[in-house]
Amino acid sequence: MTTLHTMGQQHSRRSWAEPYKIKVVEPLRTTTREERDRAIAEAGWNTFLLHSRDVYIDLLTDSGTSAMSDRQWAGMMLGDEAYAGSVNFYRLEETVQKYYGYKHLVPTHQGRGAENLLSQAAITPGDHVPGNMYFTTTRFHQEKAGATFHDVIIDEAHDTASLHPFKGNIDLDKLQALIDEVGADKIPYVCMAATVNMAGGQPISMENARAVRELTDRHGIKVYLDATRAVENAYFIIEREAGYADKPLAEVLAEFCSYSDGATMSGKKDHLVNIGGWFATNDDELFEEVRNLVVVYEGLHTYGGMAGRDMEAMAIGVEESLDMPYMRSRIGQIQYLGELLERWDIPFVKPVGGHAIFLDARAFYPHLDQEQFPAQTLAANLYADSGIRSMERGIVSAGRDPETGEHRHPKLELTRLTIPRRVYTQAHLDLVAESVKACFDAHDSATGLRLVYEPKYLRFFQARFEPLP
Numbered sequence: 001m002t003t004l005h006t007m008g009q010q011h012s013r014r015s016w017a018e019p020y021k022i023k024v025v026e027p028l029r030t031t032t033r034e035e036r037d038r039a040i041a042e043a044g045w046n047t048f049l050l051h052s053r054d055v056y057i058d059l060l061t062d063s064g065t066s067a068m069s070d071r072q073w074a075g076m077m078l079g080d081e082a083y084a085g086s087v088n089f090y091r092l093e094e095t096v097q098k099y100y101g102y103k104h105l106v107p108t109h110q111g112r113g114a115e116n117l118l119s120q121a122a123i124t125p126g127d128h129v130p131g132n133m134y135f136t137t138t139r140f141h142q143e144k145a146g147a148t149f150h151d152v153i154i155d156e157a158h159d160t161a162s163l164h165p166f167k168g169n170i171d172l173d174k175l176q177a178l179i180d181e182v183g184a185d186k187i188p189y190v191c192m193a194a195t196v197n198m199a200g201g202q203p204i205s206m207e208n209a210r211a212v213r214e215l216t217d218r219h220g221i222k223v224y225l226d227a228t229r230a231v232e233n234a235y236f237i238i239e240r241e242a243g244y245a246d247k248p249l250a251e252v253l254a255e256f257c258s259y260s261d262g263a264t265m266s267g268k269k270d271h272l273v274n275i276g277g278w279f280a281t282n283d284d285e286l287f288e289e290v291r292n293l294v295v296v297y298e299g300l301h302t303y304g305g306m307a308g309r310d311m312e313a314m315a316i317g318v319e320e321s322l323d324m325p326y327m328r329s330r331i332g333q334i335q336y337l338g339e340l341l342e343r344w345d346i347p348f349v350k351p352v353g354g355h356a357i358f359l360d361a362r363a364f365y366p367h368l369d370q371e372q373f374p375a376q377t378l379a380a381n382l383y384a385d386s387g388i389r390s391m392e393r394g395i396v397s398a399g400r401d402p403e404t405g406e407h408r409h410p411k412l413e414l415t416r417l418t419i420p421r422r423v424y425t426q427a428h429l430d431l432v433a434e435s436v437k438a439c440f441d442a443h444d445s446a447t448g449l450r451l452v453y454e455p456k457y458l459r460f461f462q463a464r465f466e467p468l469p
C-alpha cells in the first residue's frame with residue numbers, strides 16, 4: 001500500500017490532458033450578483049431548487065450529467081424500441097456479464113430502482129443491513145423494507161484529516177460485532193459501496209473486499225455491491241494498492257466484483273449516460289423474484305424503464321469507462337482542483353476521492369452550530385458568489401432518525417463540488433477554486449440558516465431555508 005507521499009511522487013508530473021476534443025458546445029449563461037441573490041432566495045437557499053438556467057458551472061452532481069461520446073450518440077440511433085426482447089437489452093446484458101461477471105441482469109430506470117427491487121426481495125422486516133457508510137436512497141429503501149441500517153465503515157472515513165488511502169474500507173471488527181449481536185440469519189446481505197459517495201468518493205481496497213467475502217462466507221451472508229462507481233474504485237486500486245499497478249481496469253473490476261454476489265448500479269455515474277441502471281445477481285432464486293418484481297415498478301424485464309437507445313448508449317459507456325486514459329483524466333480533474341485548493345489551505349476531505357471535492361464546512365464556519373446548517377450555508381454562499389452550484393452533504397442529507405424523529409448529527413458536514421464526466425475544462429476548475437477561496441476569505445460574515453419547510457422523505461432535495469440574522 002502506498003502512502004500519500006509516494007502517491008504524489010508517482011504523479012510528479014507529466015501533465016495529462018483530456019483524451020477527447022469538443023465537437024458540440026452548449027453555451028453557458030452568466031448572471032449578475034443581484035440576479036443570483038434573488039434566485040437563491042426564491043430557491044429557499046437550497047441549491048436543488050435553483051433553475052439550472054441560473055447556474056453558471058453546475059457541480060450539483062455527477063449523476064446523469066456526463067457528456068456522451070460520438071459513439072454513444074451514434075448508438076442512440078440503433079435503439080430497438082420493441083416492447084419485449086430489444087436487441088439493446090441483450091447487448092447490455094452481455095456487456096455487464098463480460099465486465100462485471102454477474103450471471104443475471106435486470107435493467108432499471110436508475111440506481112434507486114435497483115435498490116428498491118433488491119431491498120424488497122431480500123429483506124424481511126426486523127433484518128439488519130450493514131454498509132460502509134450510508135447512501136441516501138440506498139438506506140431509505142432498506143429501512144422502508146423493514147431493515148435497520150448499521151454503518152460498519154472504518155473510523156478514518158469520518159475523519160476529514162485522515163490520509164488513509166482506502167477510507168471506504170469496511171471495519172471487519174464492527175461487522176463481526178454486528179453478526180455476534182444480531183445473528184447471521186438476520187443479515188440478508190452486506191451492502192458494500194465502491195467508491196463511498198458520502199465519505200467523499202473514497203475507495204475500498206481489493207484486500208478489504210476479499211476479507212469481507214471471507215468473513216461473510218464463514219457465516220453464509222451475501223454481499224451486494226453498490227457498483228455505481230466501481231470502475232473509479234478500480235482506478236484507485238491500480239493507483240494505490242500493491243500488486244495492481246500494471247493491471248488493466250477491466251481485470252481489476254472483474255476481480256473486485258468477484259467478491260460479491262451481485263450489485264445495484266446507477267448507470268448515471270460510471271456508465272457515462274444520462275439515465276439508466278441495473279440490478280445483477282448470481283443467485284438464481286433472487287433473480288426470479290427480482291425479475292418478477294421489476295414489471296410492477298420499472299417495466300418489462302428487458303427494458304426496466306429504459307428506452308432501447310438508452311440501453312445501447314449504456315452498453316457503449318461501460319466499455320468507454322474502462323479506458324485508462326479516460327479514467328486518468330476523470331480522476332485527474334478532481335485531483336487538479338484539489339491541488340489548487342490545497343495551495344490556498346482551504347479545508348476539504350483528503351485524500352481527494354473519485355468524483356468530487358468535499359469542502360469541510362465545519363472548518364469553513366467554525367462559529368456555526370451544526371443545526372445552523374454550515375454546509376447548506378456554504379453551498380448557498382458559493383452560488384451567490386459566482387453562480388457555481390454545489391450541494392450539501394451533512395445534517396440536512398442525513399435526515400431524521402425514524403425512531404426518535406430527531407436530526408441525525410453526522411460527523412461529516414460537507415459541501416460537495418461534484419465534477420461531471422467529460423463536461424468541464426481545467427479553466428472552469430480554476431474559476432471554481434477562485435470562488436471557493438473568495439467564500440473562505442469571507443467566512444466571518446456567514447450567519448447560517450433556519451429550516452422553514454421540511455419534506456418527509458429525503459428532505460435535502462426539497463427543504464427550504466431562511467438566513468439567520
Ligand SMILES: *Cc1c(COP(=O)(O)O)cnc(C)c1O
Nearest residue numbers: 110111112135137197228266268
Ligand atoms: C447515485 C447513487 C445511487 C442512486 O442512483 P440513482 O441513479 O440516482 O437512483 C446509489 N448509490 C450511490 C453510491 C450513488 O452515488
